[in-house]
Amino acid sequence: MPSESAPTPAWTVLGRAESAADAPVVRDHRVTVVDLGPDGEEIGRTTLAEAALPDLVRDREGGAEGSGVRQGPSSPPRWVVSDTPKWYPLLLASGVRIDRAHDLRLAHAILARSSLVTDRSALASSDEWDAGPVTAPEAGQAETLFDVAGGRGHVKEVPHGIDAALAEFARQQAAVGTATGPGRLRLLLAAESAGGLVAAEMHAAGVPWDVAEHERILDDLLGPKPGAGGKPAKMLVAAEEVRAALDDPQASLDSPTRLLTSLRNAGINVSSTSKWELAESTHPAIEPLLRYKRMARLLSANGWAWLDEWVAEGRYRPVYVPGGVVTGRWAASGGGALQIPRQLRPALRADDGWTLISADVAQLEPRALAAMSGDRAMAEAGSGRDLYSGLVDEGIVATRQEAKIAVLGAMYGSTTGEAGRLVPRLRQSFPAAMRLVDTAAEEGRRGGVVTTWLGRTSPEPGEGWRRVQARADQIDATPHDENRARRAAGDWGRFTRNFVVQGTAAEWALAWLADLRLRLARLPAIEDSPATASGPVFSRRAHLVFFLHDEVIVHAPEAHADAAADAIREAAASAGRLLFSGAPVDFPLDLTIGERAAAKQPGLDAGGHVSGRM
DNA sequence: AATGTGCGCGCG
DNA sequence: AAAGCGCGCGCACATT
Numbered sequence: 001m002p003s004e005s006a007p008t009p010a011w012t013v014l015g016r017a018e019s020a021a022d023a024p025v026v027r028d029h030r031v032t033v034v035d036l037g038p039d040g041e042e043i044g045r046t047t048l049a050e051a052a053l054p055d056l057v058r059d060r061e062g063g064a065e066g067s068g069v070r071q072g073p074s075s076p077p078r079w080v081v082s083d084t085p086k087w088y089p090l091l092l093a094s095g096v097r098i099d100r101a102h103d104l105r106l107a108h109a110i111l112a113r114s115s116l117v118t119d120r121s122a123l124a125s126s127d128e129w130d131a132g133p134v135t136a137p138e139a140g141q142a143e144t145l146f147d148v149a150g151g152r153g154h155v156k157e158v159p160h161g162i163d164a165a166l167a168e169f170a171r172q173q174a175a176v177g178t179a180t181g182p183g184r185l186r187l188l189l190a191a192e193s194a195g196g197l198v199a200a201e202m203h204a205a206g207v208p209w210d211v212a213e214h215e216r217i218l219d220d221l222l223g224p225k226p227g228a229g230g231k232p233a234k235m236l237v238a239a240e241e242v243r244a245a246l247d248d249p250q251a252s253l254d255s256p257t258r259l260l261t262s263l264r265n266a267g268i269n270v271s272s273t274s275k276w277e278l279a280e281s282t283h284p285a286i287e288p289l290l291r292y293k294r295m296a297r298l299l300s301a302n303g304w305a306w307l308d309e310w311v312a313e314g315r316y317r318p319v320y321v322p323g324g325v326v327t328g329r330w331a332a333s334g335g336g337a338l339q340i341p342r343q344l345r346p347a348l349r350a351d352d353g354w355t356l357i358s359a360d361v362a363q364l365e366p367r368a369l370a371a372m373s374g375d376r377a378m379a380e381a382g383s384g385r386d387l388y389s390g391l392v393d394e395g396i397v398a399t400r401q402e403a404k405i406a407v408l409g410a411m412y413g414s415t416t417g418e419a420g421r422l423v424p425r426l427r428q429s430f431p432a433a434m435r436l437v438d439t440a441a442e443e444g445r446r447g448g449v450v451t452t453w454l455g456r457t458s459p460e461p462g463e464g465w466r467r468v469q470a471r472a473d474q475i476d477a478t479p480h481d482e483n484r485a486r487r488a489a490g491d492w493g494r495f496t497r498n499f500v501v502q503g504t505a506a507e508w509a510l511a512w513l514a515d516l517r518l519r520l521a522r523l524p525a526i527e528d529s530p531a532t533a534s535g536p537v538f539s540r541r542a543h544l545v546f547f548l549h550d551e552v553i554v555h556a557p558e559a560h561a562d563a564a565a566d567a568i569r570e571a572a573a574s575a576g577r578l579l580f581s582g583a584p585v586d587f588p589l590d591l592t593i594g595e596r597a598a599a600k601q602p603g604l605d606a607g608g609h610v611s612g613r614m
Numbered sequence: 615a616a617t618g619t620g621c622g623c624g625c626g
Numbered sequence: 627a628a629a630g631c632g633c634g635c636g637c638a639c640a641t642t
Contacts, residue, residue, distance in 0.1 A: 255638055256621060274622060276628065297623060300636055325633060329626085336635060339624040364626090365631095405629080412630030419629060498631040502626095549626045549632095618641075625633080 007043055009035035011102065012060065012077035013169060014087060015162025017047045032162040035077070040173055054094035061098055078102050080169050082160045084196035086134045092204040095536035097521065103193040104168050105129060105158045106323050110192060111175045116185055116455040118178040122171045129168055131156040133321060181455070187578065188454035188507060192323060194514030198544060199320035199330070201517070205538040206315025207545045208356075208555055210349035214307055217344060222295055225304050232299060238292040245285035253292055301336060302344055310335045313533040314351075320547070327499055328456050328506040329549060338548055348546070348553065351532055355561045359568045359591040360551035361509075363387040366407050368505040371576075371585040372453045375432035379585040396429045397422060410434060411501050413441055413494035437497045444496025445489040452503035453579060461492050508587065509550060511575035516552065517544060519567035526557045542567075561593050 017030035031053050035044035048056060061076045078100040081087045091098065108129040111117055123129075134157050159165070172189075179185045218225070223233035231239075243251045251262040256273045263270055268283050275293060278286050310316055316335070324331025332338045350356045361367070366387055370378035381390035391403035402422055409419030410426050410433075427434040440450045444458070447469065451457045465488055471477060472485030525540040532539040534555070542556035542564040556564040569589060576587050 257638080272621080279627080293622085297636095301624065327632065329632065331633065333634085336624075338626075339634065341624060343624095360626095409630060412632095414630035417629060494630065495632090502632060551626080616642085619639085621637085621639105622635105624635085626631105 007037060008075075009043060009077045010038040011036040011040075011080050011169070013080040013162065013165050014053075015082065015165040016160045018161055018163055034162060034166060036080075036169075040170060050090075054091050054096045057091055057098060058094075058096045061096070076100070078190075080104065080165065082158050082165055083134055084193070084200055086157075086160060088197065088200040089204065092200065092535060092537050097201070097537045098197065099518065099521075100190070101193045101197055102169070102189065103196045104165060104172065105131065105133065106192045106196055107172050107189045108158075108168065109323060110188060110456055111172055111185070113457045113459070114179070114185060114455045115449055115451045115457045116179045116181055117175045118180065120175065123175055126168060126171060128164070129158050131158045135319075179455070184453070185455045187511075188456065191454075191507065191510040191514050192328075194517065195322040195330070195510045198513050198517050198547065199322045201538070202544055202547065203317050203319060205534040205543050205545055205555070206313075206317040207553075208349055208351055208354075208533075209311045209314055209316040210347050211307060211311055211314065213349060214302075214311075214344060214347035215304075217347065218298070218303060221343075222299060222303070232295065235292060235295045235299070238288045238295065241288035242285050242292060245283070245288065253289065254296070298341070298343065301339070302341060306335070315533045325506075326459060327503040328452065328510075329502065330506075330547070350555060351534075353529075353558055354555055355558050355594050356545075357554045357556055357561060357565050357568065357591065357593045358546075358551065359554075359565075359572075359589045361512075361572065361587050361589055363407075364508065364550040364587065365411055365501050365505045367585055367587055368453075368508055369411065369433050369436065369501050370430075371580040371583045372500070372504050373433040373436040374583065375430050375436075376584065378430040378433045379583065381430075383584065383586060384588070391429075394429070396425055410437060411498060413437075413490075413497045437501065440500045441493040441497035443493075444499075445493035447489075447492070448496075450496045450500050452500055452507060454504070454507045456503050456507070458496050458499045458503075465492060505550070508575055508579055509547075511578050512571050513544070513547060513552065515574045515578075516554075516567060516571035519571055520544065520554065520564060523560055523563055523567065526559065529557070565591055565593055 013034040013036065015032050015034070017032045029050040030047055031050050032045065032047045033053075033056065034042055037043045057079070076099050079098055080102045081104065083105045084101060084103045088098070088101075108123060108126070112120055112123040112130065114120075117123075159168075176182050176185050176189070215225075222235060226232050239253055242253060243249050246262055246266040248262050248266065252258040259273050260270070263273070263285075266283065266285065268281050268285070270277050270281065275290055278290060310318075318335045318337030319333045320337060321331040321333050324333075330338070348356060363382060363386070366378070367382055369375075370382060381387055381394055381396075383390070385393075386400075388400045388403035388407065391397050391406070392400055397403045397406055402418070405419050406422035406426050408414070409423045414420060414423065427438075443450050444461075447461050447466065449458045449460055468481075468485050468488045472481045474481070520542045523542050529540050534543065537543075538555075540557075542554055542560050544552060545555045546553035552568065554564050554568060568591060572587050572589055576583075576585065
């Protein structure tokens with residue numbers, strides 16, 4: 001229960017207790033909890049055993065059974081932690097969820113680089129906060145170490161002590177105070193931190209995974225599971241067909257170099273073994289070869305070995321890395337969470353009595369661009385309809401396919417081929433949107449930085465890039481030097497052009513997630529449910545299980561499916577208002593409840609590559 | 615035997 | 627069809 005009649009803290013900082021001089025043991029696992037008032041002044045402090053932390057947090061959250069349902073009139077604090085994966089798994093395992101957090105590591109990464117922050121010197125010098133996330137504590141199987149921008153090669157953790165946390169938090173608050181447009185940065189820090197919570201929660205809950213269905217798919221596409229070291233029967237058959245068609249009984253299909261030699265010996269004139277180049281040939285070896293390659297990919301990426309390693313108790317538990325991509329998108333570490341092939345989506349299977357709800361935003365990036373640039377014409381083209389079809393309706397391009405090429409080309413900086421022909425039409429129809437991306441590209445070509453809608457700033461080009469540019473400016477620069485510099489400048493310009501769009505879209509998605517997790521937590525819990533593999537916090541209520549840039553999947557009790565679907569829609573509308581209040585841009589969802597929820601057909605709108613069927 | 619690199623391909 | 631952006635992973639192959 002809330003303690004005494006102390007003033008309600010605005011922030012509560014968690015940190016490992018600093019060992020006092022008279023501490024009986026050096027490594028006593030104790031935690032210090034410091035309450036801060038609205039101006040950052042300390043208004044309370046207590047130290048307790050690590051094991052007692054969950055109960056304290058549960059009390060402060062004011063909810064029963066970790067439900068997160070508030071009981072008292074005062075709101076729970078925003079918990080300030082060094083690094084969410086360091087602290088939150090323990091709480092979740094104890095049945096405690098929290099509403100709001102401020103993740104010092106994630107916030108530091110944003111603030112130390114944001115061009116909105118006027119004075120970054122204090123944050124720049126506290127570089128012990130420039131580190132990657134801790135690896136998941138129970139990760140017996142996680143062998144992949146990851147590097148985040150700046151931490152290349154060495155795995156370093158941020159400090160977890162209370163003194164370090166308080167000092168860094170004070171630096172961060174001061175930095176936000178000096179920012180131009182502090183509101184946006186505060187919003188970004190809150191959203192980024194909420195993303196940290198969601199990532200930990202989804203890892204704890206896991207994706208409900210039907211192993212039998214996965215095995216059925218493997219059996220269907222590859223044949224029965226082979227013995228150790230063996231290849232599946234259907235792969236062997238395809239390989240023999242290829243060798244026969246090439247008239248090369250020794251041909252190796254697994255080594256690109258040797259395969260290329262075999263292909264050329266058979267008169268197939270290709271410069272690589274990539275599938276798009278192979279597909280242009282009509283040689284009879286090509287069809288079985290492409291079939292073989294699809295099977296080889298499925299086997300190595302998501303075959304029986306993947307199932308053994310990554311799925312246990314009917315749950316796939318990927319490790320998400322919020323902020324792991326420079327643009328602010330999430331990365332994933334281990335198990336290929338962001339690359340689960342559409343082919344396998346039927347293996348996502350709700351528990352008995354539960355259902356899956358999947359929702360994705362149609363054309364998120366162009367909509368983010370329309371909103372941030374205030375381009376009314378572009379907003380109108382996407383209003384209440386498929387944005388690409390909107391371009392056709394408005395007579396800007398002839399077909400939906402052309403619209404897609406033009407829009408993607410505008411955001412990625414395409415200059416050749418069909419995109420080169422179509423993008424200029426957008427420049428005419430959507431001048432504000434095009435000016436925004438063109439300006440971002442120009443800034444990048446000059447070696448400058450660009451910033452997303454909420455304040456995430458692109459990295460500066462590296463030393464090598466600067467050397468190349470400097471070389472081309474020398475009086476004795478060769479045409480080769482100049483070409484190289486022009487190409488590098490163009491590359492960086494396309495990066496910064498895309499950064500503002502991809503990064504702002506990622507901010508919208510974070511706001512969506514952040515709002516959604518709170519709405520789901522406020523749905524009622526179901527009664528009398530058996531314990532599930534989702535853990536103590538999520539066994540009785542709707543929860544997020546999957547997130548992929550512009551798509552979420554929620555696992556919900558059947559009785560709450562409609563309420564959860566509403567929460568997803570309302571959260572999307574709320575995210576749009578929060579980021580772009582007043583802009584006439586909507587973010588329509590494709591939402592599916594039930595059996596087919598996880599198995600959306602290969603992309604009408606996805607990156608453009610419609611995956612082949614086997 | 616470990617480590618690094620390029621290729622190819624899955625996802626948005 | 628890929629192109630133009632951002633990723634992670636497994637494999638073959640080269641290097642240490």
